[in-house]
Amino acid sequence: MSAPAIVSPFSLLDALITLASLVATLWIGVRVKRYIGTIEDYLVANRGMGLYVGAASLLSTEVGIITYMYQAQFGFVAGFSAFVTGLITLAVCLLVGRTGFVITRLRELRILTVPEYFEKRYGRSVRVLAGVLMAFGGSLNLGVFPIIEARFLAVVTGIPSRYLGWTMAGLLVLALVYTAIGGMVSLIVTNYVQYVFLATGTVIVTIACLRATGWNTMVRAVEGHLGGQGMNPVADLGWGFLLWQVLLWVALMTVWQSVAMRTFSTKDPATGRKMFTLTGFLFLGRAIIPMVWGIAALAFFWGRSEPVVAPAAPTRAAQIEEVEARLDAGFQRDLDEGRIERALPQLALVERLAREEKGPAAERAVQRARDRRGELGLLAMPWMLAATLPSGLLGLMVAGMLAASISTYAGYFLGWSAIIAQDIVAPLAGRELSGATRLRLTRVTVVSLTVFIMIWSLVYDLPGPAYFYLQVTANLFMAPTLIAVVGGLYWRRASAAGAALAFVLGAAASLGYLVPALGLDVATAGNLSWGLAIAGFVAGSLLVPSRPRLAGARP
Amino acid sequence: MSWQAFWFASFVLAFSTFSVISLLIAVRGVAEIRELFATLEEERRRKAGCPRG
Numbered sequence: 263m264s265a266p267a268i269v270s271p272f273s274l275l276d277a278l279i280t281l282a283s284l285v286a287t288l289w290i291g292v293r294v295k296r297y298i299g300t301i302e303d304y305l306v307a308n309r310g311m312g313l314y315v316g317a318a319s320l321l322s323t324e325v326g327i328i329t330y331m332y333q334a335q336f337g338f339v340a341g342f343s344a345f346v347t348g349l350i351t352l353a354v355c356l357l358v359g360r361t362g363f364v365i366t367r368l369r370e371l372r373i374l375t376v377p378e379y380f381e382k383r384y385g386r387s388v389r390v391l392a393g394v395l396m397a398f399g400g401s402l403n404l405g406v407f408p409i410i411e412a413r414f415l416a417v418v419t420g421i422p423s424r425y426l427g428w429t430m431a432g433l434l435v436l437a438l439v440y441t442a443i444g445g446m447v448s449l450i451v452t453n454y455v456q457y458v459f460l461a462t463g464t465v466i467v468t469i470a471c472l473r474a475t476g477w478n479t480m481v482r483a484v485e486g487h488l489g490g491q492g493m494n495p496v497a498d499l500g501w502g503f504l505l506w507q508v509l510l511w512v513a514l515m516t517v518w519q520s521v522a523m524r525t526f527s528t529k530d531p532a533t534g535r536k537m538f539t540l541t542g543f544l545f546l547g548r549a550i551i552p553m554v555w556g557i558a559a560l561a562f563f564w565g566r567s568e569p570v571v572a573p574a575a576p577t578r579a580a581q582i583e584e585v586e587a588r589l590d591a592g593f594q595r596d597l598d599e600g601r602i603e604r605a606l607p608q609l610a611l612v613e614r615l616a617r618e619e620k621g622p623a624a625e626r627a628v629q630r631a632r633d634r635r636g637e638l639g640l641l642a643m644p645w646m647l648a649a650t651l652p653s654g655l656l657g658l659m660v661a662g663m664l665a666a667s668i669s670t671y672a673g674y675f676l677g678w679s680a681i682i683a684q685d686i687v688a689p690l691a692g693r694e695l696s697g698a699t700r701l702r703l704t705r706v707t708v709v710s711l712t713v714f715i716m717i718w719s720l721v722y723d724l725p726g727p728a729y730f731y732l733q734v735t736a737n738l739f740m741a742p743t744l745i746a747v748v749g750g751l752y753w754r755r756a757s758a759a760g761a762a763l764a765f766v767l768g769a770a771a772s773l774g775y776l777v778p779a780l781g782l783d784v785a786t787a788g789n790l791s792w793g794l795a796i797a798g799f800v801a802g803s804l805l806v807p808s809r810p811r812l813a814g815a816r817p
Numbered sequence: 818m819s820w821q822a823f824w825f826a827s828f829v830l831a832f833s834t835f836s837v838i839s840l841l842i843a844v845r846g847v848a849e850i851r852e853l854f855a856t857l858e859e860e861r862r863r864k865a866g867c868p869r870g
Contacts, residue, residue: 294854309860312846312849312852312853314841314845314846314849315842315849315850315853316843317838317842318842318846342820342821345824345827345828348826348827348831360828413835451850454842454846454850456842457839457842457843457846458839458842461835461836461839461842461843462837464839465836465839468832477825477828481821491818493821493824494820504864540838543831543834543835544835544838544839546831546834546835547831547832547834547835548831548835549831550827550828550831550832551828551831551832554828660847674835748859
């Protein structure tokens with residue numbers, strides 16, 4: 263029980279490697295400024311993106327430190343069962359890429375953002391409503407990135423926590439500078455460079471994890487320390503969760519703004535479809551590889567732990583109380599110092615005793631243990647990296663992670679600011695804005711968004727696992743968006759009233775998860791959101807019909 | 818096939834395809850970026866009304 267605290271070996275060499283990668287990225291971003299011309303150049307790079315650069319750009323945007331953190335956390339708490347979400351992503355990507363479902367028709371319409379389609383199909387009010395909900399959900403989603411990523415950086419670099427706010431602010435400003443200067447053209451090029459860093463870092467970390475633990479040790483850790491779970495996704499996660507994941511990933515792969523913008527940026531629809539097939543396999547790695555890191559961290563810290571025996575108290579309830587009191591006294595310090603192996607067996611003991619005890623108090627103890635396991639899961643992977651990676655490799659890994667994060671911020675800044683500028687402000691202004699005005703507006707919203715996420719990141723506490731929060735805030739607008747797009751493209755009777763109702767009901771159900779008093783679990787909230795959005799869309803369209811405004815609907 | 822073997826195969830598929838595609842991106846991406854810049858440069862010159870070359 264006297265495990266030493268982990269101290270990161272991050273050195274001057276590591277700092278120099280990291281700094282060199284950041285300077286190179288900024289230099290490239292500034293260099294491509296001269297290629298900016300029209301707003302379309304800025305937003306979709308004159309639709310000139312090739313297959314491989316397109317895939318790199320998409321993945322750079324969709325992979326940040328946050329991605330590795332929440333996927334590793336999911337692997338740490340759910341074991342191999344978590345892999346199923348990666349397989350679902352691959353299947354959806356291949357399906358969308360092969361069939362061109364939604365993406366081909368949207369691209370043929372030559373639009374810049376998804377809400378732009380809503381104005382053409384349903385009218386301006388639906389476009390603004392969709393834009394507001396997208397900007398709201400997207401900002402909430404992006405708003406927790408910096409604080410989670412700051413914790414990763416604190417662990418692996420040894421930066422004192424009091425400087426983390428400034429560190430993240432610096433990174434955001436860096437991302438902001440080249441996003442505002444270069445826009446999509448800059449993103450395409452810098453994302454390519456960042457992807458190379460990111461992929462290198464990913465391979466290094468994976469090899470380090472396998473060397474630190476080994477596959478068989480990981481399997482034994484899952485089988486022995488997850489209470490009989492961790493192998494069968496249907497039994498562990500349930501059909502409801504799997505169904506919701508399929509629906510959400512169809513939406514994410516077709517109408518998620520950062521993905522949609524890449525689709526609109528490809529040379530032609532055929533390249534767009536091929537890009538999705540290629541990206542499907544990259545997204546499989548995006549999910550499963552960091553989940554393996556999380557499982558490796560579970561095995562690594564169980565391997566360092568010592569057995570904990572139940573205290574000699576008269577009843578099980580008293581035993582649970584005593585172990586929890588021990589956890590209360592040392593949990594935060596253990597978490598901050600990387601002594602994950604001290605907390606893990608105590609949590610397992612609480613869970614075992616509570617299962618034997620049964621009853622409401624025992625259930626609450628299990629829930630508290632589960633929450634704490636989640637907290638450990640978020641930081642176990644970075645602590646393992648700090649403990650196992652030597653200086654030099656640590657710098658390469660941090661450079662890769664930072665590259666991933668900056669490109670994610672930049673891609674999201676651009677995506678969400680395009681929505682705010684073009685789908686909320688411009689339509690509400692009631693007139694067509696000039697290209698220069700729209701460009702300025704987009705840049706102002708990028709800056710405002712940066713300020714918002716810095717503040718939100720500092721004041722908001724996550725209600726549960728990061729994976730669930732991020733997916734629910736995306737689901738908030740993804741479910742109604744996909745339904746309104748598919749309905750608009752393929753159902754002649756779809757109306758503005760139906761689309762509006764889908765947005766309101768779909769968003770309300772997702773927000774239910776963020777209100778703990780309602781007691782909605784994530785799968786129920788997610789599926790309810792889809793169910794209500796579909797019901798609202800059909801009912802609204804049948805009760806308040808309107809003539810299609812665009813020749814995009816098929817009978 | 819046991820769950821254990823299935824998840825191992827999934828990991829091997831994920832890691833190997835990620836590595837191979839990343840290598841392809843690193844190699845072929847350079848040519849694509851050059852092509853993109855050439856296209857944008859041509860467009861810029863055309864808009865500015867300058868002759869090529």
